[in-house]
Amino acid sequence: MSSKAFRRKLDIRNGRVDLSHGSGGRAMAHLIAEVFHDSFSNEWLARGNDQAAFDVAAGRMVMTTDGYVISPLFFPGGNIGSLAVHGTINDVAMAGARPLYLSASFIIEEGFALADLKKIADAMGAAAREAGVPIVTGDTKVVERGKADGVFISTTGVGVVAAGLDLSAEKARVGDRVLVSGTLGDHGIAVMSVRENMTFETDLMSDSAALHELVAAMVEAGGAGIRVMRDPTRGGLAATLNELAQQSRVGFRIEEEAIPVRPAVAAACELLGLDPLNVANEGKLVAIVAPEAACDLLTAMRAHPLGRDAVDIGQVVEDDHRFVQMTTSFGGGRIVDWLSGEQLPRIC
Amino acid sequence: MCLAIPAEVTELLGDDMARVMIDGVGKVISVALIEDLKVGDFVIIHVGYALTKIDPEEARRTLDILAELGDVQAERVS
Amino acid sequence: MKYVDEYRDGNVARVLADVIASAVEESRSYRFMEFCGGHTHAISRYGLEDLLPNNIRMIHGPGCPVCVLPAGRIDMAILLAERPNVTLCVYGDLMRVPGSQGSSLLRAKARGADVRMVYSTRDATRIAEQDPNREEEFFAIGFETTTPPTPPAIRLAGKKQLTNFTIFCNHVLTPPAIQNILESPDIRDLGRVEIDGFIGPAHVSTVIGTRPYEFFAEEFGKPVVISGFEPLDVMQSILMLVRQVNDDRHDVENQYIRAVTRDGNLRAKTEVADIFELRDQFEWRGLGLVPYSGLRLKKAYAAFDAERRFEMPEISAADNPACECGAILRGVKKPVDCKLFGTVCTPETPMGSCMVSSEGACAAHWTYGRFRDMEQRRAS
Numbered sequence: 001m002s003s004k005a006f007r008r009k010l011d012i013r014n015g016r017v018d019l020s021h022g023s024g025g026r027a028m029a030h031l032i033a034e035v036f037h038d039s040f041s042n043e044w045l046a047r048g049n050d051q052a053a054f055d056v057a058a059g060r061m062v063m064t065t066d067g068y069v070i071s072p073l074f075f076p077g078g079n080i081g082s083l084a085v086h087g088t089i090n091d092v093a094m095a096g097a098r099p100l101y102l103s104a105s106f107i108i109e110e111g112f113a114l115a116d117l118k119k120i121a122d123a124m125g126a127a128a129r130e131a132g133v134p135i136v137t138g139d140t141k142v143v144e145r146g147k148a149d150g151v152f153i154s155t156t157g158v159g160v161v162a163a164g165l166d167l168s169a170e171k172a173r174v175g176d177r178v179l180v181s182g183t184l185g186d187h188g189i190a191v192m193s194v195r196e197n198m199t200f201e202t203d204l205m206s207d208s209a210a211l212h213e214l215v216a217a218m219v220e221a222g223g224a225g226i227r228v229m230r231d232p233t234r235g236g237l238a239a240t241l242n243e244l245a246q247q248s249r250v251g252f253r254i255e256e257e258a259i260p261v262r263p264a265v266a267a268a269c270e271l272l273g274l275d276p277l278n279v280a281n282e283g284k285l286v287a288i289v290a291p292e293a294a295c296d297l298l299t300a301m302r303a304h305p306l307g308r309d310a311v312d313i314g315q316v317v318e319d320d321h322r323f324v325q326m327t328t329s330f331g332g333g334r335i336v337d338w339l340s341g342e343q344l345p346r347i348c
Numbered sequence: 349m350c351l352a353i354p355a356e357v358t359e360l361l362g363d364d365m366a367r368v369m370i371d372g373v374g375k376v377i378s379v380a381l382i383e384d385l386k387v388g389d390f391v392i393i394h395v396g397y398a399l400t401k402i403d404p405e406e407a408r409r410t411l412d413i414l415a416e417l418g419d420v421q422a423e424r425v426s
Numbered sequence: 427m428k429y430v431d432e433y434r435d436g437n438v439a440r441v442l443a444d445v446i447a448s449a450v451e452e453s454r455s456y457r458f459m460e461f462c463g464g465h466t467h468a469i470s471r472y473g474l475e476d477l478l479p480n481n482i483r484m485i486h487g488p489g490c491p492v493c494v495l496p497a498g499r500i501d502m503a504i505l506l507a508e509r510p511n512v513t514l515c516v517y518g519d520l521m522r523v524p525g526s527q528g529s530s531l532l533r534a535k536a537r538g539a540d541v542r543m544v545y546s547t548r549d550a551t552r553i554a555e556q557d558p559n560r561e562e563e564f565f566a567i568g569f570e571t572t573t574p575p576t577p578p579a580i581r582l583a584g585k586k587q588l589t590n591f592t593i594f595c596n597h598v599l600t601p602p603a604i605q606n607i608l609e610s611p612d613i614r615d616l617g618r619v620e621i622d623g624f625i626g627p628a629h630v631s632t633v634i635g636t637r638p639y640e641f642f643a644e645e646f647g648k649p650v651v652i653s654g655f656e657p658l659d660v661m662q663s664i665l666m667l668v669r670q671v672n673d674d675r676h677d678v679e680n681q682y683i684r685a686v687t688r689d690g691n692l693r694a695k696t697e698v699a700d701i702f703e704l705r706d707q708f709e710w711r712g713l714g715l716v717p718y719s720g721l722r723l724k725k726a727y728a729a730f731d732a733e734r735r736f737e738m739p740e741i742s743a744a745d746n747p748a749c750e751c752g753a754i755l756r757g758v759k760k761p762v763d764c765k766l767f768g769t770v771c772t773p774e775t776p777m778g779s780c781m782v783s784s785e786g787a788c789a790a791h792w793t794y795g796r797f798r799d800m801e802q803r804r805a806s
Contacts, residue, residue, distance in 0.1 A: 197542065197543060197544045197545055197549045197553075198543075198545050200373055200374060200375045201367075201373070201374035201375065201376075202372060202373045202374065203372060204372075204373075263371040263372060263427070264371055264372040264373050266371065266427070267353075267370040267371035267372065267373040267427055268373045270353045270370070270427065270430070271353055271370065271373060271375065271393075272545075273351045273518075323796075328471070328472050328473045329434065329436045329472070330436045330439045330440075330472045330473060330474070330477065330657060331436065331439075331440065331473070331476070331477070332472055332473015332474060332475070332476035332477060333473045333476060334470065334471060334472075334473050334793075334794040335793060335794055335796060337773075337792070337793050339773075344518035344519070344521055344522075344543065345518045345543070345545065346351060346517070346518050346519045346783075346784065347350070347351055347394070347395050347517045347518070347519055347568070347572060350462070350464055350490075350568075350569065350571035350572065350627070350628065350629040350630065351464070352571065352628075352629045352655075353427070353430065354427070354428065354429035354430060356428070364578070370427055371427050377546075378546075378548060378575070378578060380578040380697075381574050381575075381578070381691060381693050381694045381697065382691075382693070383693055390428065390429060392629065392632060392685055394571055394572065394575070394629060395517070395545065395546050395547070395572060395575050396545055396546025396547070396548055396549070396575065397546070397547075397574065397575040397578070399571065399574065399629060399632050399633060399691065399694065400632040400633075400685050400686075400691050402429055402684050402685055403683070403684050403685070404684075406683040406684040407429055407432075407684035409683065410433075410659075410662070410681075410683060410684060411432055411433075413662070414438055414442070414658060414662060415438075417441065417442065417445050417662075417665075418438065418441040418442075418445075420445075421441055421444050421445045421448070422441075424448065425444070
């Protein structure tokens with residue numbers, strides 16, 4: 001449906017979303033055409049159906065769903081839209097799968113600026129194009145003022161994983177190595193830097209990125225040796241390792257000195273009283289791999305721009321308590337625990 | 349307790365405020381509690397205020413003492 | 427980070443560990459209390475206890491102003507925040523501190539109270555300025571480190587003629603608390619806990635100087651070493667305490683010479699003395715009522731005093747009877763001695779402040795030290 005069907009163009013610059021944009025009538029069709037179809041622009045959306053049809057490739061299908069409710073919506077290095085595309089692609093990729101298609105559903109608060117909505121949609125379209133993973137179908141709803149924090153985005157991603165590749169959380173084994181693809185804490189700190197009442201000045205950007213090509217390189221170099229991969233988003237590395245410890249019924253022993261953290265991230269964490277291990281990442285992965293595969297996998301990771309700082313940080317150990325233990329730079333030991341609730345900046 | 353961190357004063361702004369930097373992270377804070385501040389000084393900041401200046405000579409002295417302890421210990425062991 | 431990384435050098439730490447091991451007398455036992463949560467945190471985070479000889483025992487003290495805030499004061503703040511047209515600004519640490527009956531500011535926020543986290547008192551005045559139609563309260567807590575940032579905010583509010591800005595004052599003083607600990611029956615008469623020396627607070631001391639500690643060292647015959655927060659600072663301070671104990675000295679020594687002087691920050695002290703006066707007594711969680719240990723705004727600043735501006739009946743809430751925070755804060759018991767530790771009381775569901783604040787003895791032990799207990803149990 002082209003925008004020639006509508007008499008007047010949407011006032012993207014100054015206009016606001018209102019309830020009519022969600023009520024299924026002409027206004028909604030107008031919004032969808034001028035904002036979403038315009039930004040996402042692909043053959044499926046051009047057909048104007050409520051669904052998208054595509055051939056299913058050979059192999060096992062992988063599917064994931066995600067919700068994005070972040071605040072603030074815009075942060076250094078991205079916005080809720082680019083984050084949604086990267087995050088969903090990554091969830092599919094963590095299975096060692098090739099992401100194929102995305103869907104995106106928007107719940108928009110009445111009064112939301114069209115200019116902001118277009119910025120978000122443009123970022124999503126760009127991220128999807130760059131990754132080669134189109135957004136083929138979507139939905140739009142508008143709710144009353146106060147019932148959504150600007151906009152909520154919900155996504156689904158589908159992909160295909162090669163036969164025989166079955167990465168899963170319960171597969172870590174004693175002796176396996178723990179690899180991380182790069183510096184930790186960048187995203188969470190970039191977002192914190194623009195959070196009201198906590199602002200600080202930094203060049204730091206979110207690391208939000210689509211990891212599927214890095215994953216493809218890893219699978220090619222040594223897929224058979226990968227037990228499980230996960231991206232350490234909310235809760236950071238600490239949450240991811242603790243989850244895997246429970247799910248695989250093991251413990252971890254990692255080296256503090258090996259964990260890569262940018263100096264600016266370390267400084268911001270000191271300033272606010274946060275621990276980089278608890279801070280979210282949106283463009284990094286953790287891979288638990290067989291010890292004999294670690295070397296080749298690291299080489300493959302480092303050859304990719306998103307894995308240049310990849311490093312081996314430790315190993316899987318036997319532990320009935322499922323602790324994630326860390327050897328500090330002093331040679332002493334401490335536990336890396338899950339956080340209870342969101343990490344809050346502290347004075348104390 | 350009292351999470352406080354050393355930061356370098358990079359700019360004196362009016363109104364008892366200053367910009368400080370730690371490893372590339374900048375923050376505008378109050379220097380209402382400090383006297384005689386210069387750009388290049390290091391201060392300890394806590395909840396958005398500079399509490400005291402760091403004395404670079406005394407900082408050096410501490411590191412020297414620690415190094416000395418190391419030398420003495422090495423002699424004792426050998 | 428300059429003036430930070432140099433004091434985190436693992437190689438120097440190992441050397442210091444050797445020096446300390448050589449310095450301790452084998453037959454002697456050394457029990458040192460670190461008053462300040464920042465030191466507890468450094469000891470736990472770097473696993474310093476693994477580097478110390480077995481006859482040195484670190485006892486965790488009151489730790490932090492969040493840990494010692496009584497549940498009743500939290501209840502009062504919640505009541506204030508729940509009033510229509512009130513915005514309560516707080517430091518992040520306070521959000522999860524339990525009031526009585528399982529309440530907290532975080533839970534009050536979920537129920538609709540306007541509670542906002544701020545980094546600085548300046549943020550609080552800015553919020554008051556931005557919305558003159560709402561009453562804006564700042565929940566002021568802290569030892570002497572966090573107290574000096576409050577007066578400039580009050581002065582700024584005065585200058586800008588803000589009539590909607592008040593302080594709920596819970597500032598407390600360190601020396602009276604140390605004295606209270608030293609005078610407690612457990613320590614003085616019953617000899618249940620012997621404290622051989624104190625590691626004195628780092629940033630409190632940048633403000634008050636080292637002079638106020640000279641009284642304890644003299645009166646109680648215990649050495650005090652004022653220590654920086656970095657791990658090498660703590661280790662050097664432990665060495666200094668060991669040497670004092672060996673020599674039967676009880677002096678005040680300053681390890682944190684790069685930031686602390688004998689007289690402290692005169693300007694900060696003057697600001698505080700201008701705006702605040704001593705309360706006759708103030709309740710400390712775990713210590714009970716401590717005389718002359720809390721501050722309130724002087725009458726001249728009554729317009730900025732939430733307790734005078736609003737009707738705020740004093741609430742005194744009893745702690746969970748099984749909660750051992752009191753004994754733990756005084757160093758009489760360890761976290762594992764508390765029946766609630768790890769079962770009912772966890773960082774997720776804190777019963778007392780020792781678990782809420784990451785500086786609290788219980789939270790620090792949960793986060794860093796739990797696996798040592800398990801290993802010890804396995805070994806025995």
